[in-house]
Amino acid sequence: MRKASMRTGPLIAAALCLTTVCVHAQTIRDTFTEGLSQRLFPLLDALGGNPAALNALRGDPEIASMLRARSDRRAACGADLGCAAQAMVWTDGETQILAAAIPGKGADDGPAAQARREIAGVNAILRTYGLGQVPPYPQIDGAGTIDPQETRSRLQAAAWLSQTGRAGSVQALDPSVEFALALLHGSERTDAIGYEPLAGGFNAPAMKRARSLDWKRFRYSAMIITGVGPEVEGMSLSPFGKYHLRLAAQRFAAGDVPFLIVTGGRAHPRATRFTEAEEMRRALIERYGVPADAIVVEPYARHTTTNLRNATRLLVAMGAPLEMDALIVCNPDQSAAIASPDFVARNARELGYQPGAVGRRISPTELVFRPSPRSARVDPRDPLDP
Structure with a gap:
């Protein structure tokens, strides 16, 4: 009985802490969570680094009333961590109130639209990694099947972390963003920052070459080689992926394309240790002799839609x-x-726009593509590849 009571105390304390924003006075930098926050929630993250803007929002009567209602909703959960996670979810009305007021620079469609996407991303993480909702692509996304006790541990850790001060966080406004980031970290689904900064590492030679390239010398800006992830555990490249590389090497030899963009993340099968684009790069160099400074690795895409978006x-x-x-x-x-x-x-349906205009098929294996600047929109509704 004593052991049970010892566990109950922290649970109640965490739940009570979630009723108000009682972040510890001392805040420190957590560079890992900071990087994840910047990648997933650039607008909300910038807000966290702007105390004057945070104070202005908290002083707005409509926003203050909305935040109190959210706090009361969390308070009503008591020590029920599942209830507290559900209470973190933003309603449409709450989203509209906050999004309309957040300052800063958004994507091409403005800060309010970007804020709505980021809040929707918070909700997606809460529902998928906190409440067990089935994600759009359950074979490769989400936390997978986990023990109920492990689920409880992740919720408890997220509750504590959301109230433990972190420099640059929006915890002083609402704990939901930090709670969502902690759920991702606790579930080991921090795929979104696995290769940052993307201009360095494998891509440094190509990026350096691109800075002095005369683009007018070439017919196409780049060749985008889409991924087809394997479904066999331990397989680094699928048979279709190997075919794509032969096609790409053959086409590159024509000399009218300066770069090959190999695109594909760590998606198939679930929890694979292989990043498809990385394996494609290795094969192009080792098997086909393509120069390293002609290959650009896009290591995040999990779908054909995002192959094109991320390549752009x-x-x-x-x-x-x-x-x-x-x-x-x-x-x-x-x-x-x-x-x-x-x-x-x-x-x-999935992106909300076209990542570019797909033109004519010049052969059964080649299509012309005109990229669109809309692809710059960050969308954490897919928190593994925003």
Whole structure:
């Protein structure tokens, strides 16, 4: 009985702490969580580093009333950690109130739209990693099947961490962002920062070359080699992926494309130790002799939609002119799927925009692609690849 009472005390304390923002007075930097926060929630993270803006928001009567209602909702949960996690979820009305007031620079569609995406991302993490909701792609996303006691431990740790001071956090406004970040960390799903800074590491030689490149010498800005993740545990590249590399090496030999962007994350099968783009790079160098400074690694994409979105982001980082076409190289079935109206609909549904304009198929395995600056929008509704 004594052991049970010892556990109950901290549980009640954590629950009570969640009813108000009682962050410890002393705050320190946590560089890992800081990096995850910056990657997933750039607008909210910037707000956390702006005490004057935070105080102004807390002083707004409408926002203060909304935050009190959220605090009361958490207080009503008592020591029930599942209830507390549910109480962290932002309603549509709460989202609209906060998003309309947050200052700063958003994406191309403005700070309010960016704030709504980031709050939706907080909700997605809370529901998936805290409340066990099935994610859109359950075979590769989410926490997987875990023991109920482990779920409770992750919720408890997230509750404590959300109230333990971290420099630059928005904890003083609301604990939900820190709670969500702690859930991701506790679930070992911090994929989104696995290769930062992306301009360094494997990509440093290509980025250096791009800075002095005369883009006008080439017909296409880059060749985008899409991923097809393996489904066999321990397999580094799928058979289709190996075919894509042969096609890419053959096409690169024509000399009218300066860079190959290999794109594919650590998605298939679940919890694989292999990053598809990294394995593609290795094969291009070792098997086909492609120079390292001609290969750009995009190691995050988990879907064909984000293959193109993330490749566009890298083109921007390289300084490539977006009015210049790129070339997509993949197997005939995937090529046909990318060229179809269904793919346009899928982009609209999953991304909210088109990452670029897919042009004509110049062969069964090649498509023209004109990248769009809309791809710069950060969207943590997929917290593994925002």
